[in-house]
Amino acid sequence: MDPKHFYRKMDALLARIGDAAHDTELLPTVLLELELSFGEELRFHRGRLYEEEDGVFVLRRRDAEDAFPTELSLEAAPVRRVLRHGSYLFDTESPGELGGEQVAAFVVTGSGRRWLFVYDLMPGWVHEEVLLCVNAVRAALNVKLASGDLRSDIEQAAQIQQSLLPTTPPSMDGFLFAGRSQPAERVGGDLYDFIRLSDEMIGVSIGDASGHGLPAALLVRDVVTGLRMGLEDQRKIVYTIKKLNDVIHRSTFSSRFISLFYGEVEQNGNLLYVNCGHPPPLLVKRDGTVQPLGATGTVIGPLRELALYRAYAYLAPGDTLVLYTDGLIERRNREEGLYEIERLRRFVVRHRELEAQALVEAILEDVYAFGHEGVWTDDVTVVVVQRRARA
Structure with missing residues (x-):
């Protein structure tokens, strides 16, 4: 077979495998495509596909009406040989239960399952050509199935993360709450949460895990569930977060960390908070002055002992608290300039009359426009707590 012709056809087949959908017809389609593309030239035919189930390989698809074994034992010597090598050409050895006189077989894996491809070899086949072909297809299918597993894991992580976000903001007389998170990837490393501690007190948190994607999302999950469990048991803020730091420090690499702001908003306007290395939330007073709520401790995770203390603030009627990551x-623009905290401060002061949800959306729209409506390169989260002005 002409090498250039072979490689062009192989590239085309591997591209089709890479672009194919992850569904139940993927492997049966490849079974047929492989034979149609190379069967005549490489001298193989009568393909069949087996799937492992309950300790045996069960026949799932065949490209000929011939009678083939409907089950293959995993203990059968030819099957064990294929499983051990990944692919095998039975030329001088009997293929036994696999059927035929001379057979090419290979196994692919994905999602903890295995499938066995088997083809009969016809006179005139060349060992090196057939082996190169089946190994290339086997490698492409293993990558395809593994990528499907990874996407499935990421989808599950995204669903878990989405389930941790508040579905609706809490209600408390005299206050408005709102929040929104925009991940840079399918799963993100930002968090925000509202915890109802009583009818007259709401816990508000925002955090930012180092990195992006799945590792950051798992760290976010641990923090959100840890906060909810600790604070709903009426434990003190500092105690809960120090315990959380201890758990994260022992269960992750020391290079992993998360910044966190947590505050308890009382109906009378008092705010008790801790800030573990998070960008300072902006308390915008009704007259337009701004009070940053700076750090009261270090980020969570890298240090065994977390130095942390509480601080206090007060939301008077008409005041707005803006939290962000x-x-x-x-966020950068084309000139490589940053949005920066000062621009945020000016924007919030200028739009402080907006209600909480409208202010969240306006901030995100301004930041998006600042980056020329380009893709989000980092997770972005905004939370607004607003005490209504007296009539």
Whole structure:
């Protein structure tokens, strides 16, 4: 077979495998495509596909009406040989239960399952050509199935993360709450949460895990569930977060960390909070002055002992508290300029009359426009707590 012709056809087949959908017809389609593309030239035919089930390989598809074994034992010597090598050409050895006189077989894996491809070899086949062909297809299918597993894992992580976000903001007389998170990838490393501690107190948190994607999302999950469990048991803020730091420090690499702001908003306007290395939320007073709520401790995770203390603030009627993650103030434009905290401060002061949800949306729209409506390169989260002005 002409090498250039072979490689062009192989590239085309591998491209079709790479672009194919992950569904139940993927492997049966490849079974047929492989034979149609190379069977005549490489001298193989009568393909059949087996799937492992309950300790045997069960016949799932065949490209000929011939009688083939409907089950193959995993203990059968020819099957064991294919499983051990990944692919095998039975030329001088009997293929036994696999059927035929001379047979090419290979196994692919995905999602903890295995499938066995078997073809009969016809006179005139060349060992090196057939082996190169089946190994290339086997490798492409293993990558395809593995990528499907990874996407499935990421989809599950995204669903878990979405389930941790508040579905609706809480209600408390005299206050409005709103929040929104925009991940840079399918799963993100930002968090925000509202925890109802009583009819007269709401817990508000926002955080930013180092990195992006699945590792950051798993860290976010641990923090959200840890906060909810600790604070709903009426434990003190500092105690809960120090315990959380201890758990994260022991269960992750020391290079992993998460910044966190947590505050308890009382109906009378008092705010008790801790800030573990998070960008300072902006308390915008009704007259337009701004009070940053700076750090009261270090980020969570890298240090065994977390130095942390509580601080207090007060939301008077008409005041607005804006919490955000660093992806917002570090958003870049084409000139490589940053959005920065000062721009956010000016924007919030100018639009402080907006209600909480409208203010969240306006901030995100301004930040998006600042980056020329380009893709989000970092997770961005905004939370607004607003005490209504007296009539």
